[in-house]
Amino acid sequence: MPETRPYQHHYLKAACANCSVLELCLPIGLTSHEVERLDTLIIQRVKVKKGAALYRAGDPLRSLYAVRIGSFKTSMLSVDGREQVTGFQIPGEMLGLDAISDDRHTCSAFALEDSEVCPFNFAQLEKLALELPSLQHNMNKILSREIVREHNLLMMMGNMNSDERLAAFLLNLSQRLSIRGYSSRNFVLKMRREEIGSYLGLRLETICRGIAHLRDSELVEISGRNVKVLNLDGLKQLVAGCHREPPL
Amino acid sequence: MPETRPYQHHYLKAACANCSVLELCLPIGLTSHEVERLDTLIIQRVKVKKGAALYRAGDPLRSLYAVRIGSFKTSMLSVDGREQVTGFQIPGEMLGLDAISDDRHTCSAFALEDSEVCPFNFAQLEKLALELPSLQHNMNKILSREIVREHNLLMMMGNMNSDERLAAFLLNLSQRLSIRGYSSRNFVLKMRREEIGSYLGLRLETICRGIAHLRDSELVEISGRNVKVLNLDGLKQLVAGCHREPPL
DNA sequence: CGTGCTTTTGATTATGATCAATAAGTGTGG
DNA sequence: CCACACTTATTGATCATAATCAAAAGCACG
Numbered sequence: 001m002p003e004t005r006p007y008q009h010h011y012l013k014a015a016c017a018n019c020s021v022l023e024l025c026l027p028i029g030l031t032s033h034e035v036e037r038l039d040t041l042i043i044q045r046v047k048v049k050k051g052a053a054l055y056r057a058g059d060p061l062r063s064l065y066a067v068r069i070g071s072f073k074t075s076m077l078s079v080d081g082r083e084q085v086t087g088f089q090i091p092g093e094m095l096g097l098d099a100i101s102d103d104r105h106t107c108s109a110f111a112l113e114d115s116e117v118c119p120f121n122f123a124q125l126e127k128l129a130l131e132l133p134s135l136q137h138n139m140n141k142i143l144s145r146e147i148v149r150e151h152n153l154l155m156m157m158g159n160m161n162s163d164e165r166l167a168a169f170l171l172n173l174s175q176r177l178s179i180r181g182y183s184s185r186n187f188v189l190k191m192r193r194e195e196i197g198s199y200l201g202l203r204l205e206t207i208c209r210g211i212a213h214l215r216d217s218e219l220v221e222i223s224g225r226n227v228k229v230l231n232l233d234g235l236k237q238l239v240a241g242c243h244r245e246p247p248l
Numbered sequence: 249m250p251e252t253r254p255y256q257h258h259y260l261k262a263a264c265a266n267c268s269v270l271e272l273c274l275p276i277g278l279t280s281h282e283v284e285r286l287d288t289l290i291i292q293r294v295k296v297k298k299g300a301a302l303y304r305a306g307d308p309l310r311s312l313y314a315v316r317i318g319s320f321k322t323s324m325l326s327v328d329g330r331e332q333v334t335g336f337q338i339p340g341e342m343l344g345l346d347a348i349s350d351d352r353h354t355c356s357a358f359a360l361e362d363s364e365v366c367p368f369n370f371a372q373l374e375k376l377a378l379e380l381p382s383l384q385h386n387m388n389k390i391l392s393r394e395i396v397r398e399h400n401l402l403m404m405m406g407n408m409n410s411d412e413r414l415a416a417f418l419l420n421l422s423q424r425l426s427i428r429g430y431s432s433r434n435f436v437l438k439m440r441r442e443e444i445g446s447y448l449g450l451r452l453e454t455i456c457r458g459i460a461h462l463r464d465s466e467l468v469e470i471s472g473r474n475v476k477v478l479n480l481d482g483l484k485q486l487v488a489g490c491h492r493e494p495p496l
Numbered sequence: 497c498g499t500g501c502t503t504t505t506g507a508t509t510a511t512g513a514t515c516a517a518t519a520a521g522t523g524t525g526g
Numbered sequence: 527c528c529a530c531a532c533t534t535a536t537t538g539a540t541c542a543t544a545a546t547c548a549a550a551a552g553c554a555c556g
Binding site for chain 1: 327347355375385387388393399407449488
């Protein structure tokens with residue numbers, strides 16, 4: 001990711017009401033009148049070029065972002081400059097939730113492809129949430145859902161071997177894409193092997209070997225970054241009947 | 249943890265205003281009038297016996313809980329019955345945040361010693377947060393802080409070896425205890441080696457060996473569950489100059 | 497159409513898991 | 527209070543998994 005300049009401002013007039021990811025984003029369950037009020041927070045949508053940072057660790061929290069088009073990775077840097085990928089975000093998913101803790105982003109967010117986000121000014125969002133109970137409730141749920149996501153990640157890190165983690169990763173991505181109306185059986189990995197590895201706590205070579213194993217067992221067909229799921233149940237079984245010891 | 253009966257109800261009249269962990273808990277930064285209103289949500293404090301569950305995975309979300317006295321572990325069960333510990337909570341820390349996502353607890357919470365919690369009815373809490381902006385803001389921060397905590401855990405799982413993870417765990421516990429006014433140099437581990445291991449993605453034997461290593465390098469003195477930190481900076485250095493490869 | 501980067505695959509090594517046996521605590525009932 | 531049973535902790539020996547090192551093959555983009 002050599003592109004380091006701040007994100008580009010391509011101003012677009014926003015309109016939650018006719019946004020295609022409306023039902024996956026902050027406004028879930030809001031009345032059309034409430035959505036209109038939320039709309040007023042989004043000054044403009046923002047385009048982020050592939051490889052560019054939407055924000056960086058240490059930046060003050062200005063806005064939360066909903067991914068509208070494209071995809072992102074969020075990552076932290078360790079003291080000695082190693083990257084830990086903490087998540088991949090696709091349309092309808094939120095970015096920046098970790099920053100509320102300390103009014104400062106703890107992760108950086110990079111676009112994995114040319115992308116577009118809706119920024120919600122956080123101060124205004126909190127203010128509006130005081131007036132719209134369902135918005136407040138949504139925010140709580142979205143924050144809590146992120147906690148649950150990370151619990152599952154921890155579970156994976158603690159109890160799954162490399163092949164199982166990879167299978168779980170593909171399955172999770174497949175399911176999230178399917179919710180967004182994309183194919184759950186054919187999709188493209190926008191991230192590098194190294195980034196998948198970092199996310200799963202593995203080296204990139206281990207990811208390559210895992211892919212080879214899944215291919216050998218005819219669960220998926222992966223060539224380059226193109227994924228075709230051949231045996232969804234098989235994948236699920238691999239993830240479910242997982243863990244380092246057999247059940248006694 | 250053989251004790252499986254639901255938590256015991258020892259009713260105590262609650263009063264945030266003169267609670268010793270007030271400034272670490274939900275009411276941070278609230279005016280005394282606001283704290284009074286929050287007080288009305290806590291019908292009574294609840295005592296939980298060592299080993300008993302405060303709630304279990306699958307239970308409907310009724311309340312969030314602030315630990316007042318004692319300590320807890322939260323854990324999830326995998327399909328084949330293996331435990332993944334997701335956190336340890338000490339006084340002033342919140343329990344149940346993951347349940348907001350789906351109105352259902354995804355973890356179980358067990359008392360590691362005889363303990364006491366303050367339950368906040370969640371529905372009432374959300375309602376009250378609409379009227380008290382600083383309460384709403386606190387809730388957002390607490391949720392976000394939990395996300396940051398888990399990011400750091402992921403970082404640990406992904407980039408640290410066993411000794412470094414153990415050192416990071418001890419350091420983190422030491423710091424949290426110190427914030428609560430306990431000694432940061434002398435404390436007692438209320439959890440078993442196995443639970444520490446599960447939390448850190450390691451086996452209990454590896455924890456024992458790690459303890460032996462830290463003892464050999466004269467960073468800490470650990471006998472049984474009693475911890476004495478001998479060289480805080482040394483511990484920090486081990487955690488900071490960590491990671492599987494040396495910095496290039 | 498090279499020149500990076502990224503991915504793949506192979507060979508070897510290191511770390512932590514597993515298996516096993518012993519020791520140290522903890523709590524209970526006599 | 528002690529003896530016993532049981533849980534928890536420690537340490538050793540061996541093994542398995544994934545990391546590391548290395549080299550070649552694909553790709554993508556200027």
